[in-house]
Amino acid sequence: MHDTRRMTQTDTKSHLLKIPVRTSQAAASVGELFFNCSTGTNQNRRASTSMAVVYKVITVGSPSVGKSSICIHAMNNKNVEWNEVTVGATFFVLALEVDGVPVKFEIWDTGGQERFQSLVPLYYRNAHAAIVVYNVTDKNTFDKVDYWVQELRKYDNTNAVMALVGNKADLKSEQVVNTREARKYAESNGLIFLETSAKTGINVKNIFIAIARDIKNKTPGPPADRVLQKKTLQQTSCCH
Numbered sequence: 001m002h003d004t005r006r007m008t009q010t011d012t013k014s015h016l017l018k019i020p021v022r023t024s025q026a027a028a029s030v031g032e033l034f035f036n037c038s039t040g041t042n043q044n045r046r047a048s049t050s051m052a053v054v055y056k057v058i059t060v061g062s063p064s065v066g067k068s069s070i071c072i073h074a075m076n077n078k079n080v081e082w083n084e085v086t087v088g089a090t091f092f093v094l095a096l097e098v099d100g101v102p103v104k105f106e107i108w109d110t111g112g113q114e115r116f117q118s119l120v121p122l123y124y125r126n127a128h129a130a131i132v133v134y135n136v137t138d139k140n141t142f143d144k145v146d147y148w149v150q151e152l153r154k155y156d157n158t159n160a161v162m163a164l165v166g167n168k169a170d171l172k173s174e175q176v177v178n179t180r181e182a183r184k185y186a187e188s189n190g191l192i193f194l195e196t197s198a199k200t201g202i203n204v205k206n207i208f209i210a211i212a213r214d215i216k217n218k219t220p221g222p223p224a225d226r227v228l229q230k231k232t233l234q235q236t237s238c239c240h
């Protein structure tokens with residue numbers, strides 16, 4: 001069903017390179033992975049050339065909940081009709097200023113299909129944060145949230161920040177996942193919680209702002225385990 005989805009907006013497509021890569025270390029153990037690489041708008045590209053704190057983030061969740069659409073909206077500041085199944089993972093770079101500090105998010109947006117789930121630990125390695133996404137109009141995707149949270153916790157990354165995101169919040173009349181129930185789950189498991197819409201953009205950037213603040217709170221003072229970079233995106237692109 002999902003294989004028929006295709007991207008319809010050409011300007012964003014022009015930022016995407018679909019390439020087979022033999023990734024080093026982690027991915028080498030599973031052979032050759034395929035992923036897309038996107039560096040976003042010119043504004044995003046310019047912002048990321050200055051000194052920035054770099055955070056590695058991954059997205060996980062059921063298929064079609066809107067993981068890629070969230071990343072794409074955050075980077076382009078607009079709704080982009082996205083109809084492409086993520087194969088393996090897509091790499092995005094998002095540059096934002098958070099409380100006066102330039103932050104570069106290196107996002108591994110993982111494919112939600114079951115055949116890609118075994119790859120998640122590889123992308124999660126050394127991640128500063130994970131975004132667990134469900135679709136507010138599909139209870140099955142919320143029921144899968146706890147599986148993702150427990151899986152991520154297994155991967156020995158206890159310091160990572162986790163955010164629970166209920167996407168497609170623009171479809172209010174179709175919402176079946178109760179906001180209070182989702183928030184309660186998030187609070188009792190120490191997760192950031194937001195409902196978003198990749199269509200209208202509501203709360204999309206706020207996810208990343210909340211994550212950056214949470215990481216900073218967990219690691220106060222000089223950024224010891226955070227990397228300060230002064231590189232252009234050409235230098236940091238995933239395609240080398």
Ligand SMILES: Nc1nc2c(ncn2[C@@H]2O[C@H](COP(=O)(O)OP(=O)(O)OP(=O)(O)O)[C@@H](O)[C@H]2O)c(=O)[nH]1
Pocket residue numbers: 002062063064065066067068069070081082083084085086087110111112113167168169170171196197198199200
């Ligand atoms: N109405 C609405 N539709 C959305 C929203 N976010 C995504 N969609 C649509 O949902 C479908 C799936 O979006 P994707 O971003 O590809 O979902 P995904 O979670 O990355 O899917 P996989 O690659 O299969 O893991 C697309 O048709 C999107 O246009 C949203 O906030 N509101």
